[in-house]
Amino acid sequence: MAEMKIKIYTVGGTIDKIYFDRKSTYEVGEPKIGEILEEANVTVLYEISTILHKDSLDMTDEDRQMIFDMVSSEEHPRIILTHGTDTMIQTAEKLSSIPGKVIVLTGAMEPARFKYSDAAFNIGCAVAAVQLLNPGVYIAMNGRIFNSGSVKKNQEKNWFEEL
Amino acid sequence: MAEMKIKIYTVGGTIDKIYFDRKSTYEVGEPKIGEILEEANVTVLYEISTILHKDSLDMTDEDRQMIFDMVSSEEHPRIILTHGTDTMIQTAEKLSSIPGKVIVLTGAMEPARFKYSDAAFNIGCAVAAVQLLNPGVYIAMNGRIFNSGSVKKNQEKNWFEEL
Amino acid sequence: MAEMKIKIYTVGGTIDKIYFDRKSTYEVGEPKIGEILEEANVTVLYEISTILHKDSLDMTDEDRQMIFDMVSSEEHPRIILTHGTDTMIQTAEKLSSIPGKVIVLTGAMEPARFKYSDAAFNIGCAVAAVQLLNPGVYIAMNGRIFNSGSVKKNQEKNWFEEL
Amino acid sequence: MAEMKIKIYTVGGTIDKIYFDRKSTYEVGEPKIGEILEEANVTVLYEISTILHKDSLDMTDEDRQMIFDMVSSEEHPRIILTHGTDTMIQTAEKLSSIPGKVIVLTGAMEPARFKYSDAAFNIGCAVAAVQLLNPGVYIAMNGRIFNSGSVKKNQEKNWFEEL
Numbered sequence: 001m002a003e004m005k006i007k008i009y010t011v012g013g014t015i016d017k018i019y020f021d022r023k024s025t026y027e028v029g030e031p032k033i034g035e036i037l038e039e040a041n042v043t044v045l046y047e048i049s050t051i052l053h054k055d056s057l058d059m060t061d062e063d064r065q066m067i068f069d070m071v072s073s074e075e076h077p078r079i080i081l082t083h084g085t086d087t088m089i090q091t092a093e094k095l096s097s098i099p100g101k102v103i104v105l106t107g108a109m110e111p112a113r114f115k116y117s118d119a120a121f122n123i124g125c126a127v128a129a130v131q132l133l134n135p136g137v138y139i140a141m142n143g144r145i146f147n148s149g150s151v152k153k154n155q156e157k158n159w160f161e162e163l
Numbered sequence: 164m165a166e167m168k169i170k171i172y173t174v175g176g177t178i179d180k181i182y183f184d185r186k187s188t189y190e191v192g193e194p195k196i197g198e199i200l201e202e203a204n205v206t207v208l209y210e211i212s213t214i215l216h217k218d219s220l221d222m223t224d225e226d227r228q229m230i231f232d233m234v235s236s237e238e239h240p241r242i243i244l245t246h247g248t249d250t251m252i253q254t255a256e257k258l259s260s261i262p263g264k265v266i267v268l269t270g271a272m273e274p275a276r277f278k279y280s281d282a283a284f285n286i287g288c289a290v291a292a293v294q295l296l297n298p299g300v301y302i303a304m305n306g307r308i309f310n311s312g313s314v315k316k317n318q319e320k321n322w323f324e325e326l
Numbered sequence: 327m328a329e330m331k332i333k334i335y336t337v338g339g340t341i342d343k344i345y346f347d348r349k350s351t352y353e354v355g356e357p358k359i360g361e362i363l364e365e366a367n368v369t370v371l372y373e374i375s376t377i378l379h380k381d382s383l384d385m386t387d388e389d390r391q392m393i394f395d396m397v398s399s400e401e402h403p404r405i406i407l408t409h410g411t412d413t414m415i416q417t418a419e420k421l422s423s424i425p426g427k428v429i430v431l432t433g434a435m436e437p438a439r440f441k442y443s444d445a446a447f448n449i450g451c452a453v454a455a456v457q458l459l460n461p462g463v464y465i466a467m468n469g470r471i472f473n474s475g476s477v478k479k480n481q482e483k484n485w486f487e488e489l
Numbered sequence: 490m491a492e493m494k495i496k497i498y499t500v501g502g503t504i505d506k507i508y509f510d511r512k513s514t515y516e517v518g519e520p521k522i523g524e525i526l527e528e529a530n531v532t533v534l535y536e537i538s539t540i541l542h543k544d545s546l547d548m549t550d551e552d553r554q555m556i557f558d559m560v561s562s563e564e565h566p567r568i569i570l571t572h573g574t575d576t577m578i579q580t581a582e583k584l585s586s587i588p589g590k591v592i593v594l595t596g597a598m599e600p601a602r603f604k605y606s607d608a609a610f611n612i613g614c615a616v617a618a619v620q621l622l623n624p625g626v627y628i629a630m631n632g633r634i635f636n637s638g639s640v641k642k643n644q645e646k647n648w649f650e651e652l
Contacts, residue, residue, distance in 0.1 A: 017345070019352070019437055026345065026352055040284035041272065041322055042306030109204065111345055115278070115441050115604050121203035124287020127306045132295040143205030143290045159204055180508070182515065182600055189508065189515055274508055278441050278604050366610035367598065367648055368632030435530065441604070447529035450613020453632045458621040469531030469616045485530055 005045040006130055007076040008033060011067060011091075012054040013084025015108035015119050028053045032112035033082050036120050042127065047076075056084025056091075056107075064094045072098050078130045081105045082123070085153060085160075088139060092148035096137045104130045105148075106140040109158060168208040169293055170239040171196060174230060174254075175217040176247030178271035178282050191216045195275035196245050199283045205290065210239075219247025219254075219270075227257045235261050241293045244268045245286070248316060248323075251302060255311035259300045267293045269303045272321060331371040332456055333402040334359060337393060337417075338380040339410030341434035341445050354379045358438035359408050362446050368453065373402075382410025382417075382433075390420045398424050404456045407431045408449070411479060411486075414465060418474035422463045430456045431474075432466045435484060494534040495619055496565040497522060500556060500580075501543040502573025504597035504608050517542040521601035522571050525609050531616065536565075545573025545580075545596075553583045561587050567619045570594045571612070574642060574649075577628060581637035585626045593619045595629045598647060 010016070010031035018029035034048050051067055052059070071079055077100060083091055085107045092105050106126040112119035125140040137148035141160040150163050173179070173194035181192035197211050214230055215222070234242055240263060246254055248270045255268050269289040275282035288303040300311035304323040313326050336342070336357035344355035360374050377393055378385070397405055403426060409417055411433045418431050432452040438445035451466040463474035467486040476489050499505070499520035507518035523537050540556055541548070560568055566589060572580055574596045581594050595615040601608035614629040626637035630649040639652050 014345070019340070019343070019440070036284060037306065039273075039279045040281040040306060042284075043322055043324065044306045110202075113440050113442070114345070115439060116202045118203040120283035121199060121205075121287035121290075124284035124289075124306075125291040126287075127284075128288040128291035128303065128308060129295060131308065132292060140291065143200065143203060143207045143287075145291060145294065159206055161206065177508070182503070182506070182603070276604060277508070277602050279602070362610060363632065365599075365605045366607040366632060368610075369648055369650065370632045436528075442528045444529040446609035447525060447531075447613035447616075450610035450615075450632075451617040452613075453610075454614040454617035454629065454634060455621060457634065458618060466617065469526065469529060469533045469613075471617060471620065485532055487532065 004078055004131065005047065005076050006078050006080060006127065007074055008046055008048045008080045008082070009067070009070065010048065010050045010082045011052040011056075011059070011063070011084075013056050013082065013107045014110070015082055015112050016053070017111040018113060026111075028055060031082065032119060033123055036112065036123050037127075040120070040124070044127065044131070054084070056087040059084070059087055059091070064091055067091060068094055068098070071095055071101070071103060074101070077101045077135070079103045080126045080130050083107050085109060085141070089148075089151060089153060092137050092139055096148045098137070100135050102130050102133050102135050103137045104133070104140050105138070167241055167294065168210065168239050169241050169243060169290065170237050171209055171211040171243045171245070172230070172233065173211065173213045173245045174215040174219075174222070174226070174247075176219050176245065176270045177273070178245055178275050179216070180274040181276060189274075191218055194245065195282060196286055199275065199286050200290075203283070203287070207290065207294070217247070219250040222247070222250055222254070227254055230254060231257055231261070234258055234264070234266060237264070240264045240298070242266045243289045243293050246270050248272060248304070252311075252314060252316060255300050255302055259311045261300070263298050265293050265296050265298050266300045267296070267303050268301070330404055330457065331373065331402050332404050332406060332453065333400055334372055334374045334406045334408070335393070335396065336374065336376045336408045337378040337382075337385070337389070337410075339382050339408065339433045340436070341408055341438050342379070343437040344439060352437075354381060357408065358445060359449055362438065362449050363453075366446070366450070370453065370457070380410070382413040385410070385413055385417070390417055393417060394420055394424070397421055397427070397429060400427070403427045403461070405429045406452045406456050409433050411435060411467070415474075415477060415479060418463050418465055422474045424463070426461050428456050428459050428461050429463045430459070430466050431464070493567055493620065494536065494565050495567050495569060495616065496563055497535055497537045497569045497571070498556070498559065499537065499539045499571045500541040500545075500548070500552070500573075502545050502571065502596045503599070504571055504601050505542070506600040507602060515600075517544060520571065521608060522612055525601065525612050526616075529609070529613070533616065533620070543573070545576040548573070548576055548580070553580055556580060557583055557587070560584055560590070560592060563590070566590045566624070568592045569615045569619050572596050574598060574630070578637075578640060578642060581626050581628055585637045587626070589624050591619050591622050591624050592626045593622070593629050594627070
């Protein structure tokens with residue numbers, strides 16, 4: 001496979017959450033995807049840009065428009081977006097009209113800072129998927145690659161599944 | 164994407180290594196891939212079978228023949244093999260004559276029991292790749308999906324790269 | 327040193343916090359001290375009882391009275407209490423009139439479920455302190471053993487220090 | 490308790506072991522005690538010096554003499570020594586003639602780099618013990634504080650116990 005570059009955008013979500021004892025609460029911290037890619041000694045070229053540090057429940061239409069604008073104008077056609085799981089599907093739908101790009105959204109149910117987290121596994125799925133898929137918008141969660149528009153989050157089971 | 168089942172074989176390697184203080188040495192322990200898939204709450208159907216618990220430097224021609232026989236006769240066409248990195252390429256080449264199956268080999272440079280390890284990320288890559296690729300034999304390491312026969316392990320850099 | 331038994335009570339706090347993606351919040355989960363003592367292969371006899379699962383900011387006077395009653399009537403004179411850090415000092419003061427017992431309170435600033443947490447270290451301090459000290463009420467945090475009544479939590483620095 | 494300073498010497502052992510996939514073996518890496526003390530946000534003053542990076546089975550009489558000389562001439566009277574478990578007892582005996590100092594040896598059965606390790610707990614025990622004990626040489630392992638000269642390592646059980 002030919003050399004390619006992956007563009008990574010981060011917008012927040014559980015994957016990046018830290019815990020503040022002082023406030024007795026969790027907040028979205030610095031993105032963890034860079035550290036995970038370094039631990040895995042990833043040799044594909046990649047570049048990370050942070051757009052937002054938000055819990056995805058707090059994302060607004062303006063936020064999604066900003067993400068849309070940045071992804072649309074991105075020169076690299078292979079894009080990963082780390083995102084909170086609660087509104088990942090809405091953002092995927094917002095991006096679905098962007099032509100000619102492979103866009104993979106992923107995130108985590110457990111913060112990457114936990115001993116046990118789905119973060120590194122999910123990012124691994126996204127990194128493989130973004131290199132292997134044809135243009136389109138996809139969600140990589142729970143070991144599956146869903147097409148945007150045919151996936152929902154099952155709140156009770158706490159996983160993503162086909163519509 | 165239609166429902167599918169992934170067959171996973173484990174043969175040992177660094178990914179499964181544990182440390183024995185009593186012997187002041189590392190040994191290959193029980194496979195960790197099942198735990199990693201559970202932590203990631205993977206909803207793709209999968210089945211894990213253990214063939215060997217070996218450091219891949221200790222694998223013999225007979226071992227590789229046994230792996231070949233089991234993979235050849237496997238009914239599920241999507242197969243992941245967790246394997247030591249030192250002879251992963253030889254095993255991939257041994258399997259390359261098997262037709263009609265997607266076979267992805269992966270492993271780790273750091274044991275999965277470490278706080279920081281490439282194990283979960285690499286398995287994430289393999290799980291996505293085995294679902295998305297056409298039949299063939301592949302190695303998923305360092306965030307890349309290599310075709311068997313066009314990859315080597317760079318001992319000095321401690322990564323896999325194209326021939 | 328002669329064989330002794332340590333009685334451990336858990337009442338909640340950050341040390342036991344888990345994260346619920348479903349609710350986008352944390353909650354106090356099952357006590358982690360047992361797991362930490364098993365990982366350390368602790369051979370001192372100990373017994374763990376759970377009194378509460380509370381964030382210490384939510385503890386009431388009734389809760390503190392219940393803890394007082396259980397600790398007062400405890401037959402083993404060496405007692406560790408894992409507790410949230412925000413009101414650990416109030417509980418220590420409440421217990422300070424109990425005679426003839428070594429009572430050590432500890433907890434954590436980062437949940438024990440994180441890759442990096444002060445939980446195991448703090449519990450190690452408490453386990454040594456409870457065996458070595460004379461009767462009294464103590465707080466083991468930040469690598470120091472404070473006497474109840476001469477310690478405060480510095481909210482800005484996020485540590486315990488002498489009054 | 491008055492302000493004091495703890496002097497920490499590291500000589501290697503399992504606690505500091507790393508894994509080299511390239512060589513399919515482990516080696517003693519950089520000392521981890523500093524990182525553990527930082528994670529626990531320890532506010533006691535301390536200073537760390539590295540004497541050796543050795544598996545304790547490889548330590549010679551000359552090594553032990555060097556440790557003896559450094560510890561004897563150390564100005565701070567409260568000293569922690571992180572050490573491999575296999576010959577920790579011999580080193581403790583070598584140091585037992587040093588008067589007027591509290592010397593606590595500790596280490597780990599599982600490398601500190603593992604997700605699950607006794608390292609942070611054991612160091613917590615040692616930090617509390619070195620502040621609370623009278624002059625003498627002690628071993629802090631398995632949640633217990635042993636006097637040098639009355640302890641052995643039970644190889645079969647993989648723990649320290651009284652003679």
